[in-house]
Amino acid sequence: MSRLTDLIAQAKSKDSDLGRELEREFKALTNRRAFGLNFERHRPESVELPGRPVRKGDKVRVLPPRGETTKGDQRLWKVRSLSGKGTERVAQLELIGAAESETQDVAVADLIVIVEFREYIYPGLVSTGKVERGGDKPYHTVINGENFHALEALTFTHRGSIDVIYIDPPYNSGAKDWKYNNDYVEKEDLYRHSKWLAFMERRLLVASQLINKQDGVLIVAIDDKEVARLGLLLEQVFPDAEIDMVTTVINPRGKYRKGRFARCEDYLYFLTFGSAEVQGEPDPDFAEGAAISWRTLRRSDITSARGTKKGGTGQFYPIYVDDSGRIESIGQPLEHGIDRNSAPSKDGCIAVFPMRDDGTEMNWGLTAPSLKKLLKDGYVRVGRATPNKPQKYEISYLTSGRISDIQTGRATVTGKNRDGSVRAEYVTHKMKYPVTSWARLSHNAEVHGTELVKSLLGDKIFPYPKSLYAVEDCIRLFLGNKLDAVVLDFFSGSGTTAHATMLLNRKDGGRRQCISVTNNEVGADEGLELRKKGLRPGDDDWERWGICDYVTKPRIEAAITGRKPDGSSVDGVYDFDEDRPMADGYGENAEFFTLTYETPVAVNHNRAFARIAPLLWMRAGSEGRRIDAEPAEGWEVADTYGLLTNLDRAAPFCAGITAKEGIRIAYIVTDDERRFQAITRELPKGVEPVRLYESYLTNFRFAMGR
Ligand SMILES: C[S@@+](CC[C@H](N)C(=O)[O-])C[C@H]1O[C@@H](n2cnc3c(N)ncnc32)[C@H](O)[C@@H]1O
Known part of the structure; x- marks a missing residue:
């Protein structure tokens, strides 16, 4: 290691750019994880800036002639000097990073400016x-x-x-x-x-x-091609976030891929920070005005058939329904093996047993005493008569959750049915937490x-x-x-x-x-x-x-x-x-x-200000009037922020800010830290003082990729 560090130091002393480049790669290698997502960071990214005027010192590429569709010369050139005027303007270029110096003169109209991500931008x-x-x-x-x-x-x-x-x-x-x-x-x-x-x-x-x-x-949307790698990347970049992934159907018919599953979904990563929480959504089954839902009394699952352990004992009994469709009474349970036709009959009543359409004897979902209790309160309902089926009436009941909805006032009883069962509907929306798998019609892309x-x-x-x-x-x-x-x-x-x-x-x-x-x-x-x-x-x-x-x-x-x-x-x-x-x-x-790229030199003050004016306005909330030019008075107060450019005008500026409601930020242009502090003391509480350097653009010098 120390040998490598020495060599890098030597390289730096001979060629500082090359040395720094080597050092960066060396650091990347030594920082490689033993476990997790390792990947090549690649050549630093660069972006072409079509339309940006070419200036001395810029990095440029030479464009292929108009009408050609080839990529053309991908090498990077530095503009050493410029000569001529208008359409005749020519740049003297030097190849960047070449072992042997190479130069050429090219019409400016055939150049495109390039910014590499690790360079400073304004x-x-x-x-x-x-x-x-x-x-x-x-x-x-x-x-x-x-x-x-x-x-x-x-x-x-x-x-x-x-x-x-x-x-x-x-x-x-x-x-x-x-x-x-x-x-x-x-x-x-x-x-x-x-x-x-x-x-x-x-x-x-x-x-x-x-x-x-x-x-x-x-929130990041993604599909199957990068979902796995993105998941790991998000964990690495945001170790302090809670991460959930939702699968969401966006193309219900599915995308045809020969010999493969037709893909119908996307994925959504949700990364929550601090106290962020997903909020409940109105449950469509429990919407305002929606009728309360009833559950079928007959057990549906075959493992709960009569006589099975899971089905329990004491849950195979007759329910006597009279001619008018009301429950007249609830009979005694029949031991397993006892023929249901041996149950006592009642005049004018039909004995209803829990039976599947194919004749399989099932169990009711409640014991006879529990059902009797619910019946008394109107929480058991007789449904359709089904004379041609083994079970002669459909019977349903309200589960404890629904009964609690009524008892807590979330649902209200609006009347009674002929069989004495309650009619109830929801008065407020009930909320539920969204699940991690979505198949919503409204999401069809x-x-x-x-x-x-x-x-x-x-x-x-x-x-x-x-x-x-x-x-x-x-x-x-x-x-x-x-x-x-x-x-x-x-x-x-x-x-x-x-x-x-x-x-x-x-x-x-x-x-x-x-x-x-x-x-x-x-x-x-x-x-x-x-x-x-x-x-x-x-x-x-x-x-x-x-x-x-x-x-x-x-x-x-x-x-x-x-x-x-x-x-x-x-x-x-x-x-x-x-x-x-x-x-x-x-x-x-x-x-x-449109985002612009300014150069800190050769830019006059007013133009530099005009280009950062929207940034000042955005920081103050993108609201109300914007100050688009340097204030002639040396200060100005807009709707959400004020700007002081002449420190001698600090008194009226602070008074102006105090007099106006809703001011969030006071921008103070000065290179003098002491005077900046003195002015901030005069500002009302709740107004954030922000200092800007006199050469505006230096406030906006960024180079994250370095
Ligand atoms: C998948 S689309 C987003 C579609 C969008 N959600 C919608 O509903 O319309 C991705 C977009 O990102 C833009 N994009 C890709 N790389 C970009 C970059 N480096 N800077 C800015 N925009 C970029 C592309 O132009 C493309 O329109």
Whole structure:
């Protein structure tokens, strides 16, 4: 070991980058678990930033010529200098990591900027539109961007404060459903699983900084391809969580796979933190107004037939039912072996014995004395006459649980039947804890996912959205009584989670908000077609087909406004929300953003501020007015936060904050810790002081992957 450490130190002194790289790999090897999930962390991920202007010092790739569908040169180049103007602009490039120096000049228009995950980034947000129908409610936000970087930005706005994270990541089906380092991961890729694990682990580690560890929940949807590995990964990344797994039928007909079981389900991991608890759900069998349920008195299971040990003794006796269908009396039990026809007969009555249709003698479910007691209280019911069957009447009774429902007032007796038995119905919902296996019609992904998205967007297609009601169930089970909760989905796809949050708000008047993050990728086939037409990522005619612009934002907008992108009303009803017309929309607000990558140098103050303004607003609750430009007065107070940029104006700033109700955060821009502390002492209780450095972007320098 010490020899290796020495060698690494030597390598570092010769080439610091190489030395650090070696050290990282060495640490990874020595930290390998003896037991558990071991996997290759792979080359650090990188992301292409189409449309980001090329600057000196950037890492870039050279794009293949327009119209070509090959991957082109995958090597990374560093921009040494730039010359020329406009379309003539040329970059002087040097190959990164080459033993022999290699340089070339390439038109800037043929370059794409690359950010490696372990580099520092300075994220910002640019608003690209909003929908407002929710009055003073908080805004749902949609961020178009690489989720790893968006998550990093959220560590400033939402550290430890997300109530529910719901994600439905790519399932790693091998069918070009996700990319690692800009490359689709295909079935034949030997590292397919470890790439997926490395991809997920990086994001989950950042997400773990966002989840509210007091009582937050992380929900991950997955199918059979990665369910086992994901389970182990979640245990390793979140050792302090309770983990439950639910099996949920989303395609009742099953997916045909030759020679194999037709798969019909998905899996949901629920990770609960701190005091988070799943809430009970109204039991449909005990819904308000539902009639109380009766149990058949005859034992059903053959091992409880007459004369069996399990069936007990004393439970084979006649029940005398008169002509009017009332129980006249209950007879004496017959010893096993005694012919039932030898039981005494009664005038005008039929002796009913527990008999199967095939003539098998069974037992009643209660002894004669117990039944007599229930009969007195009206808890035994005579059902249909069945003269052609061996048992001449159906008989049922109320179990002790149902009797207790009546006695405790959960169910009320509304009258009596002709036979003297009670009629009772539930006055309040009875709750039950959801079980770990779900087969709910409302979770059908085809009907309430694909079809529902089609109703909202016309002919636009999104592959495999979740059922709206399935996601609503997931979040409601934990947020039923958290009306101000914050939900996050960083693989949001078509935006089902935001829609489900709005649906839940509609049902119970909540003010919950959802943050949706998704990239703007186009499908594999679509990408190929666009390339053939000479288009490239970053071109307007390419980007408009991307998921975020083409599906996520329009879907959320259509759900709120009740209007499709073409302006017509959305047809159809919400099947599991009282059949409400979808055209009614929701009283909610949403704002759409694109994640930007700023450089700390060469950015002027005002622009830097404009890009972080949405982050300040989000941290204060994504509610009310936003301060979008540096305040001319040196301070400003919006609806939920205030901003002080000129410390000499601290007095009116603090007075302004004190005068306004509902202020949560006071942002104070200063590099001077002592003056910052002095101002915080003047702020009212309950207002969180947050210090920002004068060079704004340094507040937002992230490099989680380092
Ligand atoms: C399985 S889909 C989610 C579907 C969603 N639950 C719904 O109901 O529509 C996963 C989504 O994550 C997005 N995605 C995959 N990798 C991403 C990344 N690194 N950053 C941001 N989004 C990503 C994909 O664009 C895809 O739309």
